[in-house]
Amino acid sequence: MQRSIGIGSAAIAMSATLVIGACLGIAWAGNTNKDAVDIATAIGTCAAAFVALGIALSEGYRRHVEGIVRAKLIAASVSKQLDDANRGISTTIERIYEWCSGDRSGHFDVSFQFAQLANYQMVGTSDRLHALVPLPNNCAYNIAASIDLVVRVVRDLPIAFSTSPLPPGLTQDGLVQACLADLRAAAPMVKTAYEECQAAIGISKRSII
Structure with a gap:
């Protein structure tokens, strides 16, 4: 038309x-x-x-209009995963703090948080990130930046609490602190990306012009 x-x-x-x-x-x-x-x-x-x-x-x-419409659809589809990842990151940070402040002798169950964080990796596929670029915010960039941090946590956190011996040169405390730092850096990016996706879903056609 x-x-x-x-x-x-x-x-x-x-x-x-x-x-x-x-x-x-x-x-x-x-x-x-x-x-x-x-x-x-x-x-x-x-x-x-x-x-x-x-x-x-x-x-x-x-x-341009078609790109915005497609970006809104992608934003709607990833919002749930962003919300899950946001809650998973917050919960994992709390659990790590509890473990660090305790005697550190108990087993740290990472299964639930690991599943949420692992699912978040699916948000940052190349096609999805490119589709989100036309949005009038930094949603795609926040997701891309936080994905790398979450990927490291998904890789290292199970290793830190594995019953198997750690690789040479690595310590449990060092891995845990590194994961904690990555999660704290990723948390505001994921939260902002979620809020930006929610805002993008409500973009009116008039605002596109």
Whole structure:
């Protein structure tokens, strides 16, 4: 619909410009028909360039609107995963603090938090991140930045509390503190990304223009 309106307006503008240009050319050239044709042709060429620009702008606008609509759909689809990841990060941070303040002899169950954090990795696929870029916020960038941090935690946290011996050069306390630092850095990014997705879902068509 928007494309049809844009092309229709461009066609009308072209016709009007050509007619006015021809009239002005004839009036300017007087009785010299060759001069009239040359002037009308020059103005017609300018009008054609103007129409081509109008069509290109119309096509660009159509693609922009389609990109925003697709981004809103992706934002709606990832909001639940972002909310789960936000709660999973907060819970894991609390559990790590409790473990650090205790005698550290008890088993730290990471299964529930691990599942939530592991699912969050699916949010940051290349296709989804690219689809979110047209949104008027930093949602895609916050997700991309936090994904790397969460991936490290998903990799290292089970190792820290594994019953198997740790790899040489690594300590349980060092891994736990590193995971805690990554989670604390990722938490505000994930929270902001969730809020931005929620806001994006409510973007009206009028605000896209």
